[in-house]
Amino acid sequence: xxxxxxxxxxxxxxxxxxxxxxxxxxxxxxxxxxxxxxxxxxxxxxxxxxxxxxxxxxxxxxxxxxxxxxxxxxxxxxxxxxxxxxxxxxxxxxxxxxxxxxxxxxxxxxxxxxxxxxxxxxxxxxxxxxxxxxxxxxxxxxxxxxxxxxxxxxxxxxxxxxxxxxxxxxxxxxxxxxxxxxxxxxxxxxxxxxxxxxxxxxxxxxxxxxxxxxxxxxxxxxxxxxxxxxxxxxxxxxxxxxxxxxxxxxxxxxxxxxxxxxxxxxxxxxxxxxxxxxxxxxxxxxxxxxxxxxxxxxxxxx
Numbered sequence: 001x002x003x004x005x006x007x008x009x010x011x012x013x014x015x016x017x018x019x020x021x022x023x024x025x026x027x028x029x030x031x032x033x034x035x036x037x038x039x040x041x042x043x044x045x046x047x048x049x050x051x052x053x054x055x056x057x058x059x060x061x062x063x064x065x066x067x068x069x070x071x072x073x074x075x076x077x078x079x080x081x082x083x084x085x086x087x088x089x090x091x092x093x094x095x096x097x098x099x100x101x102x103x104x105x106x107x108x109x110x111x112x113x114x115x116x117x118x119x120x121x122x123x124x125x126x127x128x129x130x131x132x133x134x135x136x137x138x139x140x141x142x143x144x145x146x147x148x149x150x151x152x153x154x155x156x157x158x159x160x161x162x163x164x165x166x167x168x169x170x171x172x173x174x175x176x177x178x179x180x181x182x183x184x185x186x187x188x189x190x191x192x193x194x195x196x197x198x199x200x201x202x203x204x205x206x207x208x209x210x211x212x213x214x215x216x217x218x219x220x221x222x223x224x225x226x227x228x229x230x231x232x233x234x235x236x237x238x239x240x241x242x243x244x245x246x247x248x249x250x251x252x253x254x255x256x257x258x259x260x261x262x263x264x265x266x267x268x269x270x271x272x273x274x275x276x277x278x279x280x281x282x283x284x285x286x287x288x289x290x291x292x293x294x295x296x297x298x299x300x301x302x
Contacts, residue, residue: 250275
């Protein structure tokens, strides 16, 4: 075999490699573009749904999955994105209705003062608009409080109830903490206030979903703090009237005080209790696999 033959064969192999490499890169580019397009279309679809309340608030929501309806309620000053892992998991076997509560995330507010009763009424209005008569309701933190109000004052709409790190009375928190929060003033120039890893900076990203800047953030936060530091004020009699099957979930540290959680569990006539070992207030993000298994078991049990 001549050296010329060897050289030509080597060139052929080199050219094939070049072609293969080019095709590989092109296919990856096409796949990336296709994926990006689909993701964009999905994003536009789920973010486009709106429900207008009777007092003029525009509520942003999405409905995903098929099966028994499940309503997801996020924590205060956040958005449904905070519970994205729960939306993804539960939509595999349920019809998940996830909303941004009024004045939070992508949803607007109205002149009506902010209250848990009003937030619960918004959920009722949304379910009516979707022609859903009854649903499981899962709420985290302030969303869990809204879920309690929904079960207490609109019981026909609630099938099963799940609360994550929720209190039923404002006295669950020390008076000093409540006093501090009630007088808190947001300062955009204070790096501690805008730090996304702590309060209230962790709420800024959700706020910016519907606001171009932080000029109104302090006012909105003050309105929410006024609600958080004065409510809820459920009594033992109120809890006794929440008769739906309920699952009370809490972390064993950095969460609602356990004695308060136990009194919530004991006050609900048909409740179960799960305390997460080494768990905090953000179980839906720090331990989603365990949380999902616990919720799945509860919802699937007759």
